[in-house]
Amino acid sequence: MITSAQPQLADTTLCAxxxxxxxxxxxxxxxxxxxxxxxxxxGPNKRHLVxxxxxxxxxxxxxxxxxxxxxxxxxxxxxxxxxxxxxLTTNVTAFFRENHHFEALAxxxxxxxxxxxxxxxxxxxxxxxxxxxxxxxxxxxxxxEVVPASARWDLKIxxxxxxxxxxATAQRGIYPVDRLAAVSPERLRRNFRRGTGDNAGNxxxxxxxxxxxxxxxxxxxxxxxxxxxxxxIFCRNVMIYFDQPTRERLVARFSELLADDGYLxxxxxxxxxxxxxxxxxxxxxxxxxxxxISRAL
Ligand SMILES: C[S@@+](CC[C@H](N)C(=O)[O-])C[C@H]1O[C@@H](n2cnc3c(N)ncnc32)[C@H](O)[C@@H]1O
Numbered sequence: 439m440i441t442s443a444q445p446q447l448a449d450t451t452l453c454a455x456x457x458x459x460x461x462x463x464x465x466x467x468x469x470x471x472x473x474x475x476x477x478x479x480x481g482p483n484k485r486h487l488v489x490x491x492x493x494x495x496x497x498x499x500x501x502x503x504x505x506x507x508x509x510x511x512x513x514x515x516x517x518x519x520x521x522x523x524x525x526l527t528t529n530v531t532a533f534f535r536e537n538h539h540f541e542a543l544a545x546x547x548x549x550x551x552x553x554x555x556x557x558x559x560x561x562x563x564x565x566x567x568x569x570x571x572x573x574x575x576x577x578x579x580x581x582x583e584v585v586p587a588s589a590r591w592d593l594k595i596x597x598x599x600x601x602x603x604x605x606a607t608a609q610r611g612i613y614p615v616d617r618l619a620a621v622s623p624e625r626l627r628r629n630f631r632r633g634t635g636d637n638a639g640n641x642x643x644x645x646x647x648x649x650x651x652x653x654x655x656x657x658x659x660x661x662x663x664x665x666x667x668x669x670x671i672f673c674r675n676v677m678i679y680f681d682q683p684t685r686e687r688l689v690a691r692f693s694e695l696l697a698d699d700g701y702l703x704x705x706x707x708x709x710x711x712x713x714x715x716x717x718x719x720x721x722x723x724x725x726x727x728x729x730x731i732s733r734a735l
């Protein structure tokens with residue numbers, strides 16, 4: 439039953455936007471800045487979303503209007519760009535999201551890479567757009583099951599995101615227990631430590647698993663410091679926010695950094711058009727660079 443101890447608010451109050459209103463000119467400016475700097479295309483219907491997400495930022499900066507906020511973005515340059523980007527990225531993720539990718543990782547992506555790299559014993563995986571870390575930790579859990587620790591493989595996972603706050607959260611590796619429903623009891627036992635005292639209700643990633651991963655802030659639109667080659671790249675549910683030319687440029691850059699026969703996994707609504715790239719579709723949103731089409735659907 440819903441009880442109402444507070445006096446009812448008039449409808450007009452409920453409909454009125456909370457805090458300052460984002461005007462047309464300021465919305466257009468923010469759309470332009472976020473597209474130019476992060477590649478994120480915000481449609482003209484996203485004004486309320488932008489206003490909602492930036493309201494906290496205005497309060498933090500003690501600014502009363504969006505005009506003032508836009509001036510602050512112009513004047514502070516790269517500094518506030520970080521705040522703006524962090525506020526406007528969509529960071530939805532989950533442990534073992536789109537689990538078929540992790541099944542494929544165990545059943546053929548990693549075994550093939552191990553066969554190919556038998557001499558170098560080097561394995562490299564990149565989680566590009568890792569958000570709060572669930573994706574790279576799942577990569578690490580599966581890889582540590584498949585790659586025998588005793589055989590001295592040089593296994594490293596790079597996890598990057600443009601959102602510096604997400605990278606910090608990912609690096610902390612602490613998650614509410616109710617976010618771990620998709621992790622099997624065996625994997626929970628092996629890879630998590632249950633929090634006690636102030637940390638009751640949370641679980642921490644085991645340091646041995648975390649050591650496999652390097653977390654770094656990285657804007658996918660900017661130059662990349664790493665040389666590769668990577669055996670496997672996960673870039674899932676990131677390109678969906680970009681326009682088509684940006685997606686194509688990114689796919690071409692992934693291809694340059696992937697080993698021949700390496701794999702690229704995309705999100706459920708993302709795809710690469712066959713014929714326009716070095717990639718072949720070999721599974722549900724799983725692409726292989728070059729090579730034969732033996733696993734094609
Ligand atoms: C929806 S999350 C996807 C997380 C994870 N890959 C998954 O599928 O569960 C998208 C992530 O892409 C990041 N992102 C957006 N634009 C980016 C850019 N230009 N460079 C790097 N990361 C970006 C966002 O910060 C966000 O954390």
